[in-house]
Amino acid sequence: MSSDSASSAPAARSENRLAARMRRYARVSGVVAGEAARFAGRRLLGRGGVDSATHAAEIKAALGGLKGPLMKVAQMLATIPDALPADYAVELAQLQSNAPPMGRPFVRRRMAAELGRDWRRHFREFPLEPAAAASLGQVHRAVLADGRTVACKLQYPDIESAVEADLAQLRLVFAIYRRYDAAIDTARIYEEICARLREEIDYEREARHLRLYAEMLADEPEVHVPVPADPLCTRRLLTMSWLEGRPLLAFKTAPRELRNALALRMFRAWYIPFYRYGVIHGDPHLGNYTVREDFHLNLMDFGCVRIFEPSFVGAVIDLYWALVRGDRDLAVHAYETWGFSHLTDEVIDILNEWAAYLYGPLMEDRPRLIDESRSSHEGRRVAIRVHRRLREAGGVMPPREFVFMDRAAIGLGAVFLHLAAEVNWHRLFLELIDGFDLDALAARQRAALARHGLAPAA
Secondary structure, three states: OOHHHHHHHHHHHHHHHHHHHHHHHHHHHHHHHHHHHHHHHHHHHOOOOOOHHHHHHHHHHHHOOOOOHHHHHHHHHHOOOOOOOHHHHHHHOOOOOOOOOOOHHHHHHHHHHHHOOOHHHHEEEOOOOOOEEOOOEEEEEEEEOOOOEEEEEEEOOOHHHHHHHHHHHHHHHHHHHHHHOOOEOOHHHHHHHHHHHHHHOOHHHHHHHHHHHHHHOOOOOOEEOOOEOHHHOOOOEEEEEOOOOEEHHHHOOOOHHHHHHHHHHHHHHHHHHHHHHOEEEOOOOHHHEEEOOOOOEEEOOOOOEEEOOHHHHHHHHHHHHHHHHOOHHHHHHHHHHHOOOOOOHHHHHHHHHHHHHHHHHHOOOOOEOOOOOOOOHHHHHHHHHHHHHHHHOOOEOOOOOHHHHHHHHHHHHHHHHHHOOOEOHHHHHHHHHOOOOHHHHHHHHHHHHHHOOOOOOO
16 A cells, blocks of 8 residues: 555545535534424424424434434433433333344454454354344344354444434434423533443443443352453444343342342342442343343343442432431431532422432332332322423423433333332342441542553543
8 A cells, every 4th residue: 555545544444434524514413403493393382392203203213224223312312301301201211223234345444453364263153144233233143263152242333423423413312302392401411422422332341341340240150241242342343242031121020039139130230330439321121131041140232331420329228217207407418418508498499309219118118119100100190290390490400410310320220120120229229328437438449440441430
């Protein structure tokens, strides 16, 4: 290759990325702008009235034709409390990550680009058809040269361009929502989604997350995470052990003892890392865990992992004790530690109402359902009431750390409802926080993150 052609290669790649991004802008902005125009028109012609349920259904239909990051964002928004009005969240929750798989030529090109032209020497078997396809990449079930069965996750082409294009349009979506409903300032929610989604397309980072979780859950023999095959991992290719298992919902009618045991393993898999290391898996999607033949739990998909300041974890525990003891000053201290400001007595009362609902199962010393109304509707009713009261009180800006913390809590609650698990959540929680020490958590977190090349919370 000549020096001229070599020097022009980066420029060509940059131009290709720009072109891909502009194509994505055109597709996505057409959907967003069209829905925004219809929304504004209805408000004008309908004398201010908007049928949010109808509009939400139309947005779901429009977004259903756009795969990739925007689909991922839509699914995130559906499970983040107060990111969207309830009608919109219900509709977007029904979106499915069913992107069509990339063809054989793409697979060959991607594997050669990541591992070299002789990439097949690493494998005994490598089917060119994927075993699963999702919003950001597809997974191939392969067999390494040494006989190990692995999952090879290949990132779709031009994902970085698609992410930036879609995030730019998400800002417009939030601006529209802000004009519709000022109860929640979504600025920090937007910041958090941007940060996590950009991390999620870095498969080298996800491999580090896998190793971190293997360390944090080392004393949980009934929870398993994939093991990365380090020489075969790059920024756009993640090769890891294949974990066999059945979908969790296949156990909805299993004996109660087994359903309770699965719920216990789920709870510990999520909250041991949080209370002992300040880390949480931010994507409690039903497709991200399966059950093995021995009824152990497989935990997968570690792209969306949130690292918290130790003080954030301490405030979660402070708020629990504030509710138990009726200690209003301690509750205010917890909210201020999280970054809430301008806390009037009215806003504190409203926040305490939502907190009392979330912490409710942890405050009763008895086996019980996570939600004794036996559906998610009660939580939605509480959220709507809290949302209305916050709007009347002038609105709040929730800390960005809440986004995936609340998402995990709500997502796990839905799993426990599916299982109809009856567990003493109170004792389980107290066991996890027994002997909690903020300095010890900070030291443990620093050491673990350093071992795996990860930075503390920004």
